[in-house]
Amino acid sequence: MAKELSFLTKRSEDYSKWYNELVVKADLAEQSDVRGCMVIKPYGYAIWEKMQRILDDMFKETGVQNAYFPLLIPKSFLSKEAEHVEGFAKECAVVTHYRLKSKEDKSGVVVDPAARLEEELIIRPTSETIIWNTFRNWIHSYRDLPLLVNQWCNVMRWEMRTRLFLRTSEFLWQEGHTAHATREEAEARAQQMLKVYANFAEKYMAVPVVQGVKSETERFAGALDTYTIEAMMQDGKALQSGTSHFLGQNFGKAFDVQFLNKENKPEYAWATSWGVSTRLMGALIMTHSDDNGLVLPPALAPIQVVIIPIAKESQMAMIDEKANELSKKLKALGISVKYDNADNKRPGFKFADYELKGVPVRVVIGARDLENGVVEVMRRDTLEKENMPLEGIAEHIKQLLDEIQANIFKKAKDYRDARIYECDDYEDFKKRVQNGGFFLCHWDGTAETEAKIKEDTQATIRCVPFDVEQTPGVDMVSGKPAVARVLIARSY
Protein backbone atom coordinates (compact mmCIF):
# COMPACT_ATOMS: atom_id res chain seq x y z
CA MET A 1 0.00 0.00 0.00
CA ALA A 2 2.75 2.38 0.91
CA LYS A 3 4.72 1.46 -2.12
CA GLU A 4 4.45 2.97 -5.55
CA LEU A 5 1.94 0.73 -7.28
CA SER A 6 3.47 0.61 -10.70
CA PHE A 7 6.75 -1.17 -11.16
CA LEU A 8 7.09 0.32 -14.60
CA THR A 9 8.30 3.59 -15.98
CA LYS A 10 5.25 5.63 -16.97
CA ARG A 11 4.37 5.53 -20.64
CA SER A 12 4.28 9.29 -20.84
CA GLU A 13 7.74 9.68 -19.33
CA ASP A 14 9.77 7.48 -21.64
CA TYR A 15 7.88 5.36 -24.12
CA SER A 16 10.86 3.27 -25.22
CA LYS A 17 11.96 2.53 -21.70
CA TRP A 18 8.42 1.68 -20.68
CA TYR A 19 8.10 -0.71 -23.60
CA ASN A 20 11.35 -2.45 -22.87
CA GLU A 21 10.63 -2.84 -19.16
CA LEU A 22 7.18 -4.13 -19.91
CA VAL A 23 8.42 -6.83 -22.26
CA VAL A 24 10.93 -8.00 -19.66
CA LYS A 25 8.80 -7.67 -16.53
CA ALA A 26 5.69 -9.22 -18.05
CA ASP A 27 7.90 -12.22 -18.72
CA LEU A 28 7.52 -12.13 -22.50
CA ALA A 29 11.12 -11.95 -23.65
CA GLU A 30 14.59 -10.71 -22.89
CA GLN A 31 17.67 -9.77 -24.76
CA SER A 32 20.02 -12.64 -25.39
CA ASP A 33 23.74 -12.52 -24.80
CA VAL A 34 23.99 -13.30 -28.49
CA ARG A 35 24.27 -10.11 -30.49
CA GLY A 36 20.94 -8.62 -31.49
CA CYS A 37 19.01 -11.76 -30.65
CA MET A 38 16.07 -12.29 -28.35
CA VAL A 39 15.03 -15.03 -26.00
CA ILE A 40 11.26 -15.48 -26.07
CA LYS A 41 10.16 -16.75 -22.68
CA PRO A 42 7.39 -19.32 -22.18
CA TYR A 43 4.69 -16.77 -21.43
CA GLY A 44 5.54 -14.70 -24.49
CA TYR A 45 5.84 -17.78 -26.64
CA ALA A 46 2.41 -18.98 -25.53
CA ILE A 47 0.92 -15.82 -27.04
CA TRP A 48 2.90 -16.32 -30.24
CA GLU A 49 1.72 -19.94 -30.42
CA LYS A 50 -1.88 -18.80 -30.17
CA MET A 51 -1.31 -16.31 -32.97
CA GLN A 52 0.32 -19.01 -35.07
CA ARG A 53 -2.54 -21.42 -34.63
CA ILE A 54 -5.17 -18.89 -35.62
CA LEU A 55 -3.23 -17.54 -38.59
CA ASP A 56 -2.42 -21.03 -39.74
CA ASP A 57 -6.09 -21.95 -39.78
CA MET A 58 -6.89 -18.78 -41.68
CA PHE A 59 -4.25 -19.59 -44.29
CA LYS A 60 -5.51 -23.13 -44.70
CA GLU A 61 -9.02 -21.87 -45.27
CA THR A 62 -7.66 -20.13 -48.36
CA GLY A 63 -6.05 -23.33 -49.64
CA VAL A 64 -2.51 -22.74 -48.42
CA GLN A 65 -0.42 -25.70 -47.24
CA ASN A 66 2.58 -25.73 -44.95
CA ALA A 67 6.03 -26.85 -46.04
CA TYR A 68 9.60 -26.32 -44.95
CA PHE A 69 12.67 -25.15 -46.88
CA PRO A 70 16.35 -25.03 -45.86
CA LEU A 71 17.84 -22.43 -43.57
CA LEU A 72 20.93 -22.08 -45.74
CA ILE A 73 20.82 -20.53 -49.16
CA PRO A 74 23.69 -20.81 -51.65
CA LYS A 75 25.08 -17.36 -52.29
CA SER A 76 24.50 -17.66 -56.02
CA PHE A 77 20.73 -17.89 -55.50
CA LEU A 78 20.69 -14.42 -54.05
CA SER A 79 22.38 -12.99 -57.11
CA LYS A 80 19.72 -14.13 -59.54
CA GLU A 81 17.10 -11.45 -59.07
CA ALA A 82 18.73 -8.05 -59.50
CA GLU A 83 16.49 -5.92 -57.29
CA HIS A 84 16.27 -8.60 -54.67
CA VAL A 85 20.07 -8.63 -54.41
CA GLU A 86 20.09 -4.87 -53.88
CA GLY A 87 17.61 -5.17 -51.04
CA PHE A 88 18.72 -8.32 -49.34
CA ALA A 89 22.25 -9.33 -50.21
CA LYS A 90 23.65 -6.88 -47.69
CA GLU A 91 22.84 -7.41 -44.04
CA CYS A 92 23.15 -11.17 -44.08
CA ALA A 93 25.02 -13.74 -42.01
CA VAL A 94 27.30 -15.85 -44.15
CA VAL A 95 28.48 -19.40 -43.53
CA THR A 96 32.01 -19.77 -44.85
CA HIS A 97 33.34 -22.91 -43.13
CA TYR A 98 32.00 -26.29 -42.11
CA ARG A 99 34.41 -27.44 -39.42
CA LEU A 100 36.07 -26.37 -36.19
CA LYS A 101 39.21 -27.80 -34.70
CA SER A 102 40.81 -27.74 -31.28
CA LYS A 103 43.54 -25.24 -30.63
CA GLU A 104 47.04 -26.64 -30.27
CA ASP A 105 47.02 -25.98 -26.53
CA LYS A 106 43.47 -27.38 -26.12
CA SER A 107 42.28 -24.03 -24.78
CA GLY A 108 39.33 -23.84 -27.16
CA VAL A 109 38.33 -24.21 -30.76
CA VAL A 110 39.18 -22.34 -33.93
CA VAL A 111 37.71 -22.40 -37.40
CA ASP A 112 39.56 -24.95 -39.48
CA PRO A 113 40.96 -22.97 -42.41
CA ALA A 114 41.06 -26.18 -44.46
CA ALA A 115 37.28 -26.43 -44.20
CA ARG A 116 36.43 -23.42 -46.29
CA LEU A 117 33.27 -23.82 -48.38
CA GLU A 118 33.64 -23.55 -52.11
CA GLU A 119 30.40 -21.58 -52.25
CA GLU A 120 29.35 -19.64 -49.18
CA LEU A 121 25.91 -20.24 -47.70
CA ILE A 122 23.67 -17.43 -46.57
CA ILE A 123 21.43 -17.74 -43.54
CA ARG A 124 18.04 -16.91 -45.05
CA PRO A 125 16.90 -13.32 -44.66
CA THR A 126 13.75 -14.41 -46.53
CA SER A 127 13.20 -17.48 -48.69
CA GLU A 128 11.98 -16.34 -52.11
CA THR A 129 15.15 -17.53 -53.80
CA ILE A 130 15.40 -21.01 -52.38
CA ILE A 131 11.68 -21.57 -52.72
CA TRP A 132 11.55 -20.46 -56.34
CA ASN A 133 14.57 -22.57 -57.07
CA THR A 134 12.50 -25.50 -55.76
CA PHE A 135 9.32 -24.41 -57.53
CA ARG A 136 11.13 -24.89 -60.83
CA ASN A 137 10.95 -28.63 -60.24
CA TRP A 138 7.38 -28.57 -59.02
CA ILE A 139 5.79 -26.54 -61.78
CA HIS A 140 5.48 -27.83 -65.32
CA SER A 141 1.89 -27.37 -66.34
CA TYR A 142 -0.94 -24.92 -65.70
CA ARG A 143 -2.49 -27.86 -63.88
CA ASP A 144 0.22 -27.54 -61.20
CA LEU A 145 -1.02 -24.05 -60.45
CA PRO A 146 -1.81 -22.28 -58.28
CA LEU A 147 0.84 -23.52 -55.90
CA LEU A 148 0.19 -22.19 -52.41
CA VAL A 149 2.75 -22.87 -49.69
CA ASN A 150 3.65 -21.35 -46.39
CA GLN A 151 6.45 -21.97 -43.96
CA TRP A 152 6.83 -21.11 -40.30
CA CYS A 153 10.48 -20.48 -39.62
CA ASN A 154 13.18 -18.18 -38.38
CA VAL A 155 15.07 -15.75 -40.54
CA MET A 156 18.11 -13.61 -39.89
CA ARG A 157 18.92 -10.07 -40.89
CA TRP A 158 22.03 -8.48 -39.47
CA GLU A 159 20.28 -5.37 -38.19
CA MET A 160 22.35 -2.47 -36.90
CA ARG A 161 20.08 -1.58 -34.04
CA THR A 162 17.69 -4.00 -32.46
CA ARG A 163 14.67 -3.73 -30.20
CA LEU A 164 12.79 -6.58 -28.53
CA PHE A 165 10.14 -8.00 -30.88
CA LEU A 166 10.20 -4.97 -33.19
CA ARG A 167 13.58 -5.56 -34.73
CA THR A 168 15.88 -8.42 -33.80
CA SER A 169 18.65 -10.06 -35.78
CA GLU A 170 16.83 -13.34 -35.76
CA PHE A 171 13.06 -13.44 -35.76
CA LEU A 172 10.25 -15.93 -36.12
CA TRP A 173 7.70 -15.49 -38.85
CA GLN A 174 5.66 -17.16 -41.49
CA GLU A 175 6.34 -16.58 -45.12
CA GLY A 176 3.80 -17.58 -47.71
CA HIS A 177 4.87 -18.11 -51.31
CA THR A 178 2.49 -18.68 -54.14
CA ALA A 179 2.83 -19.31 -57.87
CA HIS A 180 0.07 -18.56 -60.36
CA ALA A 181 -0.74 -18.93 -64.01
CA THR A 182 -1.95 -15.38 -64.49
CA ARG A 183 -1.10 -11.91 -63.38
CA GLU A 184 -4.66 -11.28 -62.21
CA GLU A 185 -4.74 -14.35 -60.05
CA ALA A 186 -1.44 -13.48 -58.38
CA GLU A 187 -2.49 -9.90 -57.73
CA ALA A 188 -5.77 -11.09 -56.27
CA ARG A 189 -3.90 -13.51 -54.00
CA ALA A 190 -1.58 -10.79 -52.71
CA GLN A 191 -4.58 -8.67 -51.84
CA GLN A 192 -6.48 -11.59 -50.39
CA MET A 193 -3.66 -12.34 -47.96
CA LEU A 194 -3.49 -8.72 -46.91
CA LYS A 195 -7.16 -9.00 -46.03
CA VAL A 196 -6.39 -12.10 -43.97
CA TYR A 197 -3.75 -10.13 -42.05
CA ALA A 198 -6.04 -7.17 -41.52
CA ASN A 199 -8.80 -9.44 -40.34
CA PHE A 200 -6.46 -11.20 -37.93
CA ALA A 201 -5.09 -7.95 -36.56
CA GLU A 202 -8.49 -6.44 -35.94
CA LYS A 203 -10.51 -9.45 -34.91
CA TYR A 204 -8.00 -11.32 -32.76
CA MET A 205 -5.33 -8.82 -31.80
CA ALA A 206 -7.88 -6.01 -31.49
CA VAL A 207 -5.41 -3.81 -33.32
CA PRO A 208 -6.99 -1.51 -35.92
CA VAL A 209 -4.96 -1.26 -39.10
CA VAL A 210 -4.83 0.89 -42.20
CA GLN A 211 -4.57 -1.18 -45.37
CA GLY A 212 -2.84 0.20 -48.39
CA VAL A 213 -0.16 -0.10 -51.01
CA LYS A 214 3.45 1.01 -50.58
CA SER A 215 5.15 3.68 -52.63
CA GLU A 216 7.88 2.53 -54.99
CA THR A 217 10.70 3.45 -52.60
CA GLU A 218 9.15 1.57 -49.69
CA ARG A 219 8.42 -1.53 -51.75
CA PHE A 220 9.89 -4.97 -51.01
CA ALA A 221 13.03 -5.66 -53.01
CA GLY A 222 11.91 -7.47 -56.14
CA ALA A 223 8.19 -6.70 -55.84
CA LEU A 224 5.94 -4.89 -58.30
CA ASP A 225 3.53 -4.01 -55.53
CA THR A 226 3.74 -4.25 -51.77
CA TYR A 227 0.54 -4.17 -49.77
CA THR A 228 0.74 -3.36 -46.08
CA ILE A 229 -1.18 -3.10 -42.87
CA GLU A 230 -0.09 -0.18 -40.71
CA ALA A 231 -0.97 0.05 -37.03
CA MET A 232 -0.63 3.09 -34.77
CA MET A 233 1.20 2.71 -31.49
CA GLN A 234 0.33 4.76 -28.42
CA ASP A 235 3.07 7.26 -29.12
CA GLY A 236 1.48 7.96 -32.50
CA LYS A 237 4.15 6.19 -34.52
CA ALA A 238 3.27 3.71 -37.24
CA LEU A 239 4.23 0.07 -37.15
CA GLN A 240 4.28 -1.90 -40.38
CA SER A 241 2.64 -5.04 -39.10
CA GLY A 242 2.33 -7.26 -42.13
CA THR A 243 3.10 -7.14 -45.82
CA SER A 244 1.94 -8.97 -48.92
CA HIS A 245 3.84 -8.67 -52.18
CA PHE A 246 2.88 -9.06 -55.79
CA LEU A 247 6.17 -10.15 -57.32
CA GLY A 248 5.17 -10.32 -60.98
CA GLN A 249 7.28 -12.73 -63.01
CA ASN A 250 10.56 -11.54 -61.52
CA PHE A 251 11.29 -14.72 -59.61
CA GLY A 252 9.73 -16.92 -62.28
CA LYS A 253 12.21 -15.52 -64.77
CA ALA A 254 15.18 -15.44 -62.38
CA PHE A 255 14.71 -19.11 -61.50
CA ASP A 256 13.34 -20.22 -64.83
CA VAL A 257 10.01 -21.41 -63.53
CA GLN A 258 8.01 -22.03 -66.69
CA PHE A 259 4.82 -23.94 -67.30
CA LEU A 260 2.84 -24.92 -70.36
CA ASN A 261 -0.49 -23.13 -70.56
CA LYS A 262 -3.71 -24.47 -72.06
CA GLU A 263 -2.50 -23.45 -75.53
CA ASN A 264 0.63 -25.55 -74.96
CA LYS A 265 2.77 -22.40 -74.86
CA PRO A 266 5.50 -21.86 -72.21
CA GLU A 267 4.95 -19.03 -69.73
CA TYR A 268 6.70 -17.78 -66.62
CA ALA A 269 4.83 -18.24 -63.35
CA TRP A 270 3.49 -15.25 -61.45
CA ALA A 271 4.46 -14.90 -57.80
CA THR A 272 3.35 -13.53 -54.49
CA SER A 273 4.88 -13.64 -51.03
CA TRP A 274 3.50 -12.46 -47.74
CA GLY A 275 4.61 -12.54 -44.13
CA VAL A 276 3.98 -11.57 -40.57
CA SER A 277 6.48 -11.95 -37.78
CA THR A 278 6.95 -11.81 -34.04
CA ARG A 279 6.83 -8.07 -34.61
CA LEU A 280 3.07 -8.56 -34.20
CA MET A 281 3.85 -9.17 -30.53
CA GLY A 282 5.28 -5.68 -30.39
CA ALA A 283 2.14 -4.29 -31.99
CA LEU A 284 0.01 -6.12 -29.47
CA ILE A 285 2.00 -4.82 -26.53
CA MET A 286 2.24 -1.23 -27.69
CA THR A 287 -1.38 -0.91 -28.73
CA HIS A 288 -3.17 -1.92 -25.56
CA SER A 289 -0.87 -1.79 -22.57
CA ASP A 290 -1.13 0.77 -19.79
CA ASP A 291 0.95 1.84 -16.80
CA ASN A 292 -0.07 -1.27 -14.90
CA GLY A 293 1.34 -3.47 -17.62
CA LEU A 294 0.15 -5.60 -20.47
CA VAL A 295 -3.47 -5.71 -21.60
CA LEU A 296 -4.11 -8.82 -23.66
CA PRO A 297 -7.10 -9.37 -25.91
CA PRO A 298 -9.01 -12.41 -24.59
CA ALA A 299 -8.67 -14.10 -27.98
CA LEU A 300 -4.90 -14.32 -27.57
CA ALA A 301 -4.40 -14.42 -23.79
CA PRO A 302 -2.76 -17.68 -22.69
CA ILE A 303 -4.61 -17.30 -19.40
CA GLN A 304 -8.03 -15.72 -19.87
CA VAL A 305 -9.19 -15.92 -16.28
CA VAL A 306 -7.14 -16.12 -13.12
CA ILE A 307 -8.72 -17.16 -9.86
CA ILE A 308 -7.05 -15.95 -6.68
CA PRO A 309 -8.04 -17.19 -3.23
CA ILE A 310 -7.85 -15.11 -0.10
CA ALA A 311 -8.18 -16.95 3.16
CA LYS A 312 -6.59 -18.17 6.30
CA GLU A 313 -5.13 -21.62 6.06
CA SER A 314 -8.06 -23.19 7.91
CA GLN A 315 -10.45 -21.97 5.23
CA MET A 316 -8.42 -22.97 2.21
CA ALA A 317 -10.04 -26.34 1.71
CA MET A 318 -13.44 -24.75 1.27
CA ILE A 319 -12.11 -22.09 -1.10
CA ASP A 320 -10.22 -24.69 -3.12
CA GLU A 321 -13.45 -26.53 -3.64
CA LYS A 322 -15.34 -23.46 -4.86
CA ALA A 323 -12.45 -22.44 -7.08
CA ASN A 324 -12.09 -25.85 -8.67
CA GLU A 325 -15.80 -25.94 -9.30
CA LEU A 326 -15.72 -22.57 -11.04
CA SER A 327 -12.57 -23.50 -12.91
CA LYS A 328 -14.28 -26.60 -14.25
CA LYS A 329 -17.31 -24.66 -15.42
CA LEU A 330 -15.14 -22.09 -17.18
CA LYS A 331 -13.11 -24.77 -18.89
CA ALA A 332 -16.31 -26.40 -20.09
CA LEU A 333 -17.07 -23.12 -21.84
CA GLY A 334 -13.70 -23.24 -23.58
CA ILE A 335 -12.08 -20.63 -21.36
CA SER A 336 -8.49 -21.06 -20.23
CA VAL A 337 -8.26 -20.53 -16.52
CA LYS A 338 -5.57 -20.61 -13.88
CA TYR A 339 -6.27 -21.12 -10.22
CA ASP A 340 -3.34 -19.66 -8.36
CA ASN A 341 -3.41 -20.96 -4.82
CA ALA A 342 0.34 -20.82 -4.34
CA ASP A 343 0.88 -19.94 -0.70
CA ASN A 344 4.30 -18.39 -1.11
CA LYS A 345 2.88 -15.23 -2.70
CA ARG A 346 0.44 -12.90 -1.03
CA PRO A 347 -2.76 -11.88 -2.81
CA GLY A 348 -1.60 -8.32 -3.41
CA PHE A 349 1.46 -9.59 -5.22
CA LYS A 350 -0.65 -11.84 -7.39
CA PHE A 351 -3.06 -9.01 -8.26
CA ALA A 352 -0.22 -6.83 -9.47
CA ASP A 353 1.55 -9.67 -11.22
CA TYR A 354 -1.44 -10.84 -13.27
CA GLU A 355 -2.23 -7.24 -14.16
CA LEU A 356 1.33 -6.86 -15.35
CA LYS A 357 0.85 -9.97 -17.47
CA GLY A 358 -2.38 -8.71 -18.95
CA VAL A 359 -4.75 -11.48 -17.85
CA PRO A 360 -8.17 -10.20 -19.00
CA VAL A 361 -10.30 -11.28 -16.03
CA ARG A 362 -9.49 -11.84 -12.38
CA VAL A 363 -11.78 -13.59 -9.96
CA VAL A 364 -11.07 -13.23 -6.25
CA ILE A 365 -12.60 -15.80 -3.98
CA GLY A 366 -12.36 -14.68 -0.37
CA ALA A 367 -13.67 -16.25 2.76
CA ARG A 368 -15.35 -13.02 3.80
CA ASP A 369 -17.28 -12.53 0.57
CA LEU A 370 -18.09 -16.17 0.27
CA GLU A 371 -20.21 -15.93 3.39
CA ASN A 372 -22.42 -13.59 1.36
CA GLY A 373 -22.21 -15.95 -1.62
CA VAL A 374 -20.30 -13.50 -3.81
CA VAL A 375 -16.90 -13.23 -5.45
CA GLU A 376 -15.06 -10.25 -6.92
CA VAL A 377 -14.62 -10.04 -10.68
CA MET A 378 -12.18 -7.56 -12.16
CA ARG A 379 -11.67 -6.78 -15.84
CA ARG A 380 -8.17 -5.82 -16.88
CA ASP A 381 -9.09 -3.33 -19.60
CA THR A 382 -10.93 -0.91 -17.34
CA LEU A 383 -9.74 -2.23 -13.95
CA GLU A 384 -13.37 -2.18 -12.80
CA LYS A 385 -14.31 -4.52 -9.97
CA GLU A 386 -17.70 -6.00 -9.38
CA ASN A 387 -19.09 -8.31 -6.73
CA MET A 388 -21.10 -11.13 -8.20
CA PRO A 389 -22.96 -14.18 -6.94
CA LEU A 390 -21.20 -17.44 -7.80
CA GLU A 391 -24.43 -18.59 -9.39
CA GLY A 392 -24.22 -18.21 -13.16
CA ILE A 393 -20.86 -16.51 -13.04
CA ALA A 394 -19.17 -18.68 -15.68
CA GLU A 395 -21.61 -17.54 -18.36
CA HIS A 396 -21.20 -13.97 -17.23
CA ILE A 397 -17.42 -14.25 -17.55
CA LYS A 398 -17.73 -15.68 -21.03
CA GLN A 399 -19.74 -12.64 -22.06
CA LEU A 400 -17.33 -10.37 -20.25
CA LEU A 401 -14.43 -11.76 -22.26
CA ASP A 402 -16.24 -10.93 -25.49
CA GLU A 403 -16.99 -7.49 -24.17
CA ILE A 404 -13.34 -6.89 -23.28
CA GLN A 405 -12.26 -8.03 -26.73
CA ALA A 406 -14.68 -5.57 -28.33
CA ASN A 407 -13.86 -2.79 -25.91
CA ILE A 408 -10.09 -2.79 -26.33
CA PHE A 409 -10.53 -2.77 -30.09
CA LYS A 410 -12.86 0.18 -29.87
CA LYS A 411 -10.54 1.96 -27.48
CA ALA A 412 -7.56 1.46 -29.79
CA LYS A 413 -9.59 2.52 -32.82
CA ASP A 414 -10.91 5.67 -31.16
CA TYR A 415 -7.40 6.53 -30.04
CA ARG A 416 -6.07 6.08 -33.55
CA ASP A 417 -8.91 7.80 -35.35
CA ALA A 418 -8.48 10.85 -33.14
CA ARG A 419 -4.89 11.03 -34.40
CA ILE A 420 -5.49 10.78 -38.12
CA TYR A 421 -5.30 14.23 -39.66
CA GLU A 422 -5.79 15.64 -43.10
CA CYS A 423 -3.06 18.16 -43.69
CA ASP A 424 -2.40 20.48 -46.64
CA ASP A 425 0.22 22.82 -45.26
CA TYR A 426 3.82 21.61 -45.17
CA GLU A 427 5.02 23.99 -42.44
CA ASP A 428 2.13 22.92 -40.26
CA PHE A 429 2.84 19.28 -41.10
CA LYS A 430 6.52 19.52 -40.19
CA LYS A 431 5.65 20.75 -36.71
CA ARG A 432 2.78 18.42 -35.97
CA VAL A 433 4.22 15.19 -37.33
CA GLN A 434 6.86 15.25 -34.60
CA ASN A 435 4.14 14.59 -32.02
CA GLY A 436 3.04 11.45 -33.82
CA GLY A 437 -0.14 10.64 -35.66
CA PHE A 438 -1.12 9.63 -39.17
CA PHE A 439 -1.22 12.42 -41.72
CA LEU A 440 -3.27 12.17 -44.87
CA CYS A 441 -1.64 14.42 -47.42
CA HIS A 442 -1.74 14.88 -51.14
CA TRP A 443 1.35 13.54 -52.86
CA ASP A 444 2.55 14.20 -56.37
CA GLY A 445 3.84 10.65 -56.69
CA THR A 446 7.52 11.54 -57.04
CA ALA A 447 10.39 10.00 -55.13
CA GLU A 448 11.90 13.49 -54.73
CA THR A 449 9.00 14.72 -52.64
CA GLU A 450 9.07 11.55 -50.62
CA ALA A 451 12.78 11.94 -49.93
CA LYS A 452 12.38 15.57 -48.92
CA ILE A 453 9.68 14.73 -46.40
CA LYS A 454 11.88 12.04 -44.94
CA GLU A 455 14.87 14.31 -44.73
CA ASP A 456 12.95 17.17 -43.15
CA THR A 457 10.90 15.18 -40.67
CA GLN A 458 12.02 11.51 -40.57
CA ALA A 459 8.44 10.67 -41.47
CA THR A 460 7.78 8.36 -44.42
CA ILE A 461 4.92 7.52 -46.70
CA ARG A 462 3.46 4.47 -45.02
CA CYS A 463 1.04 3.66 -47.80
CA VAL A 464 -1.60 4.82 -50.21
CA PRO A 465 -4.61 3.77 -48.14
CA PHE A 466 -7.44 1.81 -49.73
CA ASP A 467 -10.34 2.89 -47.61
CA VAL A 468 -9.98 6.65 -47.88
CA GLU A 469 -12.23 8.60 -50.20
CA GLN A 470 -9.83 10.12 -52.66
CA THR A 471 -10.09 13.57 -54.16
CA PRO A 472 -7.45 15.18 -56.34
CA GLY A 473 -5.50 18.07 -54.85
CA VAL A 474 -2.13 19.76 -54.62
CA ASP A 475 1.05 18.27 -53.20
CA MET A 476 1.86 20.22 -50.04
CA VAL A 477 5.61 20.04 -50.68
CA SER A 478 6.03 20.55 -54.41
CA GLY A 479 2.78 22.36 -55.22
CA LYS A 480 2.28 19.99 -58.14
CA PRO A 481 -1.07 18.31 -58.79
CA ALA A 482 -1.73 15.12 -56.87
CA VAL A 483 -4.32 12.45 -57.53
CA ALA A 484 -4.59 11.06 -54.01
CA ARG A 485 -3.82 11.47 -50.36
CA VAL A 486 -1.20 9.17 -48.83
CA LEU A 487 -0.62 8.18 -45.22
CA ILE A 488 2.50 9.78 -43.77
CA ALA A 489 3.89 9.09 -40.31
CA ARG A 490 6.98 8.49 -38.31
CA SER A 491 7.46 4.80 -37.89
CA TYR A 492 9.28 2.02 -36.09
Place this chain on the structure above:
RNA sequence: CGGGGUGUAGCGCAGUUGGUAGCGCACCUGGUUUGGGACCAGGUGGUCGCCCGUUCGAGCCGGGUCACCCCGACCA
Protein backbone atom coordinates in the same frame (compact mmCIF):
# COMPACT_ATOMS: atom_id res chain seq x y z
C1' C B 1 30.14 3.24 -39.84
C1' G B 2 29.54 8.62 -37.65
C1' G B 3 27.87 11.56 -32.71
C1' G B 4 26.95 10.90 -27.34
C1' G B 5 26.88 7.75 -22.91
C1' U B 6 27.71 3.56 -19.59
C1' G B 7 30.66 -0.74 -17.76
C1' U B 8 31.24 -2.34 -9.68
C1' A B 9 26.89 -9.16 -6.84
C1' G B 10 21.41 -12.05 -10.92
C1' C B 11 18.97 -6.79 -11.56
C1' G B 12 19.16 -1.39 -10.25
C1' C B 13 22.87 1.66 -8.25
C1' A B 14 26.54 4.27 -4.46
C1' G B 15 31.71 4.37 -3.75
C1' U B 16 34.54 11.14 -0.85
C1' U B 17 41.31 13.10 -1.03
C1' G B 18 44.18 6.63 -4.23
C1' G B 19 44.35 2.95 1.55
C1' U B 20 42.12 -3.30 -0.20
C1' A B 21 34.09 -2.99 -1.70
C1' G B 22 28.86 -1.27 -0.04
C1' C B 23 23.21 -0.23 -0.46
C1' G B 24 18.25 -1.62 -2.38
C1' C B 25 15.75 -5.54 -4.86
C1' A B 26 16.21 -10.74 -5.84
C1' C B 27 17.97 -15.43 -3.71
C1' C B 28 18.62 -19.09 0.76
C1' U B 29 17.23 -20.51 6.30
C1' G B 30 13.87 -19.93 10.38
C1' G B 31 9.59 -17.67 12.36
C1' U B 32 5.19 -14.60 12.21
C1' U B 33 1.75 -13.31 8.30
C1' U B 34 -2.01 -13.47 4.02
C1' G B 35 -8.79 -8.37 1.32
C1' G B 36 -3.59 -4.47 -3.37
C1' G B 37 3.52 -6.01 -4.66
C1' A B 38 4.27 -8.55 3.93
C1' C B 39 7.50 -8.20 8.32
C1' C B 40 11.54 -9.67 11.68
C1' A B 41 16.16 -12.19 12.34
C1' G B 42 20.17 -14.59 10.13
C1' G B 43 22.77 -15.94 5.58
C1' U B 44 24.84 -16.89 0.27
C1' G B 45 26.77 -14.17 -3.58
C1' G B 46 32.52 -9.72 -6.43
C1' U B 47 39.14 -11.37 -10.93
C1' C B 48 35.27 -3.59 -9.79
C1' G B 49 34.63 -5.35 -18.57
C1' C B 50 39.79 -6.52 -20.26
C1' C B 51 45.15 -5.18 -20.99
C1' C B 52 49.26 -2.01 -20.03
C1' G B 53 51.22 1.93 -17.17
C1' U B 54 51.93 5.53 -12.72
C1' U B 55 52.24 4.38 -7.33
C1' C B 56 54.45 1.44 -1.28
C1' G B 57 49.24 0.83 -2.67
C1' A B 58 44.34 1.64 -8.23
C1' G B 59 37.13 0.57 -8.49
C1' C B 60 39.17 5.72 -8.35
C1' C B 61 44.78 8.60 -12.04
C1' G B 62 46.89 7.95 -17.48
C1' G B 63 46.97 5.14 -22.20
C1' G B 64 44.82 1.36 -25.03
C1' U B 65 41.05 -2.18 -26.02
C1' C B 66 36.33 -4.69 -25.84
C1' A B 67 31.20 -4.85 -24.86
C1' C B 68 26.57 -2.73 -24.29
C1' C B 69 22.95 1.45 -24.50
C1' C B 70 20.93 6.03 -26.81
C1' C B 71 20.73 9.36 -31.43
C1' G B 72 21.57 8.83 -37.03
C1' A B 73 22.27 5.55 -41.82
C1' C B 74 19.51 0.10 -42.65
C1' C B 75 14.97 -2.51 -41.67
C1' A B 76 9.22 -7.30 -40.80
